[in-house]
Amino acid sequence: MNTTLKSIGAVLAGLIFIVISHTGTDAILESVGVLPKGHLNVGPALILLVIFYRTVFSIAGCYITARLAPSKPMKHALILGSIGVLLSAAGAIATANMQLGPAWYAWSLVAISLPAAWLGGKLHQAKD
Template identity: 70%
Template sequence: MNTLKSIGAALAGFIFIGITHSATDAILEAIGVLPKGHLYVSTGLILFVILYRAAFSLAGCYITSLLAPKDPMKHSLILGGLGTILSAAGAIITADMNLGPAWYAWSLVVIALPISWLAGKFYQSRKRAKAGIPA
């Protein structure tokens, strides 16, 4: 039963991340902030995209930690590992498609695990605080 709960926890975080990333991209494209089909924009705008993706990824990994039946940090890191693998695959697959600067795609690979670790730590600190345990 814990295996199904673990899979469900990771799936919930994964779905949250996918929906929030895609929806935010679509909204920003629809209102003209981002161009459709490529990311050749200012460095500041690319950093903004990385920032909101990092924030949504942090929230998704936190959700996974929250729902994990045990060892929330491990669950968060597993989701971060999956994010690293999928981001690397995306960077490799799109390398010749001229969709944007390569450093953008590879930055998503680099930040996936640290964000998942941070989400796990944040969950642990909130759990300790609720239990009245000093950090």
């Protein structure tokens, strides 16, 4: 398989992990009653919990991307982080008037995307 396809696969693997882990954890916490279904009109402590686990899963996803990258693992992790910035910003903009939760929550996901990607890449580098 050529390097370009391996690079795309590495980024997709990390992205798929992040999407599944975020939505899966959301669903589990909603089903047990920790989070309300479909919105985050809750106190700051629960919102910080969501930000925390999403950050941890994002770091792990970027680590996976770096681990699978055929070369330049940090660059691959940061590409995934950039995708996270774009998708999170699009989500924040699209849901701005929907009253799903405080605006700072949506924009915090934008803000953590690149630092989480960098940390995931750094964790991979530290392993070597």
